[in-house]
Amino acid sequence: MKLLLVEDDKFHADYLKKAAMEALPEVTEILHALDGREGEKQARRHSITAVVMDLQMKERNGIDAARTIWAERPQTRILFWSNYSDEAYLRGIARIVPDESSYGYVLKTATRERLNLALRAVLLEAQIVVDQQIHKVQHQTRTHDTLTDSEYAVLIDMSLGLSDKLIAKRQGMSLRTVQNRLLSLYDKLGVDSLESSPDDIAINKRTRAITRALSLRAINTESLESAERDLQRWLHRSSS
Amino acid sequence: MKLLLVEDDKFHADYLKKAAMEALPEVTEILHALDGREGEKQARRHSITAVVMDLQMKERNGIDAARTIWAERPQTRILFWSNYSDEAYLRGIARIVPDESSYGYVLKTATRERLNLALRAVLLEAQIVVDQQIHKVQHQTRTHDTLTDSEYAVLIDMSLGLSDKLIAKRQGMSLRTVQNRLLSLYDKLGVDSLESSPDDIAINKRTRAITRALSLRAINTESLESAERDLQRWLHRSSS
DNA sequence: AACACAGTTGCGGGTTCCCGCAACTGTGTT
DNA sequence: AACACAGTTGCGGGAACCCGCAACTGTGTT
Structure with a gap:
């Protein structure tokens, strides 16, 4: 052996x-x-x-x-x-x-x-x-806040820089559904407006979601690089 | 000793x-x-x-x-x-x-x-x-595409989810200057519209910049987490 | 002094994002 | 059958982003 x-x-x-x-x-x-x-x-x-x-x-x-x-x-x-x-x-x-x-x-x-x-x-x-x-x-x-498979897929696509429209196309969802997945992602990843004394401060949810996901170990550099390769393959396949 | x-x-x-x-x-x-x-x-x-x-x-x-x-x-x-x-x-x-x-x-x-x-x-x-x-x-x-200190600072803030306006405040720049730094970041990190056969596809530059930066080892999870702590401290200091 | 060049700022407008409201499906419970 | 509940879709509008154009500053070169 x-x-x-x-x-x-x-x-x-x-x-x-x-x-x-x-x-x-x-x-x-x-x-x-x-x-x-x-x-x-x-x-x-x-x-x-x-x-x-x-x-x-x-x-x-x-x-x-x-x-x-x-x-x-x-x-x-x-x-x-x-x-x-x-x-x-x-x-x-x-x-x-x-x-x-x-x-x-x-x-x-x-x-x-x-x-x-x-x-x-x-x-x-x-x-x-x-x-x-x-x-x-x-x-x-x-138990407490797992990502659904579809949420995970949207998270990856979003992290790679795809627009809502493109994610919808790749995942076979409607535009609004993608946005709903994003909303629940923001929720589960704990993406909230920053709390400051006078009032809350608006933030860019997308980017914050990525760093939160990195921090929670839901994604990492490796998995993003691997997903990027998949994306490139998909792009070539779907354009031809 | x-x-x-x-x-x-x-x-x-x-x-x-x-x-x-x-x-x-x-x-x-x-x-x-x-x-x-x-x-x-x-x-x-x-x-x-x-x-x-x-x-x-x-x-x-x-x-x-x-x-x-x-x-x-x-x-x-x-x-x-x-x-x-x-x-x-x-x-x-x-x-x-x-x-x-x-x-x-x-x-x-x-x-x-x-x-x-x-x-x-x-x-x-x-x-x-x-x-x-x-x-x-x-x-x-x-030699070929280093990030300036100010570019690096903007990259970090952007990755943490700050809006252009907030970055401007934190870095002491005008709104437009922040956006200029972002533009040069997109350039240096190689954030381009995805190439597809028929025509190019629009993307979300911010999120793509983050994954590019991760991939190029310009930032990593550790440095983001450390920067997040700095940010929290800054928020508490500047709000009081 | 003249010039190049990199960095800063304002303006304006096209695009994308974020999300409340509302309706419709499908699965499972009682 | 009635109901709850989670997921999907469309619409619409306010906010943020992306960026071309144009002017101004500062540093260094010739």
């Missing part, structure tokens, strides 16, 4: 390699890629079906790489190993896991035992393992 | 500690803080004058912590040790270094020799050391 590690931090990669050798004696060969692009290449060349993947990497992030890998070999089992529990990352992953496969999400701050356990459970037993701390975050946001 | 390490990643902290012991035999005690806030506290309690600091940490980032430390003991020498070479971080640091002090900026991907050298040069010899790779980035952006 071959295992592919995709991780651009050398310290973390070393640690990971040791943990994998300890937890998975059935692994005969450990490959190591330094970014997402290289990870895709090696997975393809060696027909890898077991991957441990970091999320934030320069060049190409883990989610985009996972998408490509799963598109080529949907049965591939991927354990994500990352620092943060951003909603943006979670949403990205849950969206692309194929039915035939399993995946896991472990924080880098987890103990060695937790990591070892997740390695075996996900890569050998094909179970789905999500760190407890993540589930908590996922539920926190889900 | 006492040395304070501020670093929330345990692998990196271990490595750093080893490097410091090797490069700086004159150090008698190594303290370790896990985030910016704790770093400030320990620096205060032990009257630390030599610090190695990570930039991105949860809770409180390295730049804010450095600001507090330098406000209390300006002669403190700080070596920043970080993953990225974001323009946002660089701008933040250059802005707050006191004259009496020295600082350095080393990438985590640098070799052990480079790190050791920087440790001695900055913390003992009070020299200023900036990683070569950083200077390159700094120059790249400075």
Whole structure:
């Protein structure tokens, strides 16, 4: 059995390699890629079906790489190993896991035992393992002000600079509906007029919504860059 | 001589500690803080004058912590040790270094020799050391499309959601001047109407400027959150 | 002194955004 | 069947934004 590690931090990669050798004696060969692009290449060349993947990497992030890998070999089992529990990352992953496969999400701050356990459970037993701390975050946001899928889509488009009209076209909504989604976004993201002693001050809701969303970890730079690529593809497709 | 390490990643902290012991035999005690806030506290309690600091940490980032430390003991020498070479971080640091002090900026991907050298040069010899790779980035952006200080200030305010009128008030400019700064921002950040086959599509320049700035690493979530705190302070001050 | 050039300011108007009001759908509850 | 409730759509108007045109300041160059 071959295992592919995709991780651009050398310290973390070393640690990971040791943990994998300890937890998975059935692994005969450990490959190591330094970014997402290289990870895709090696997975393809060696027909890898077991991957441990970091999320934030320069060049190409883990989610985009996972998408490509799963598109080529949907049965591939991927354990994500990352620092943060951003909603943006979670949403990205849950969206692309194929039915035939399993995946896991472990924080880098987890103990060695937790990591070892997740390695075996996900890569050998094909179970789905999500760190407890993540589930908590996922539920926190889900109960009190989660974004709907359509709200999320509008948020992304808006952040990329699309006008209401264009968003309507891309999302297949009417103009007014887009604006309604925006209204609820402003509400959920806590975009209010700034409070000042004499009276409230008018603000630009769009831009404030973006920084609020960044601050709440509903989006991040990676997800925006990835969405920008999708947008460009859509533009070329829909213009022809 | 006492040395304070501020670093929330345990692998990196271990490595750093080893490097410091090797490069700086004159150090008698190594303290370790896990985030910016704790770093400030320990620096205060032990009257630390030599610090190695990570930039991105949860809770409180390295730049804010450095600001507090330098406000209390300006002669403190700080070596920043970080993953990225974001323009946002660089701008933040250059802005707050006191004259009496020295600082350095080393990438985590640098070799052990480079790190050791920087440790001695900055913390003992009070020299200023900036990683070569950083200077390159700094120059790249400075030659072809750097943001002026006033442009940067307007960009931040705009990203926080201020209206043109409010930005004018905060920056002491006229309305039209703010708009001129915005125009040059749109230009420098590459905010253009989207190109599509038939004709160009109108976009929302403000929001697109933000994502472009994020993508070009002119700003990042940290710097926005930090700026948000400044804004709140300004609001309370100016309303009373 | 003459000139270039970058930055500041006012004016005016076309476009987009923000959102209240109101009507209509669909899903689920009692 | 009656009802609540969340989501969709149109209309219309006030506010904010985007920006061309034009004039004025200041700094530095020749």
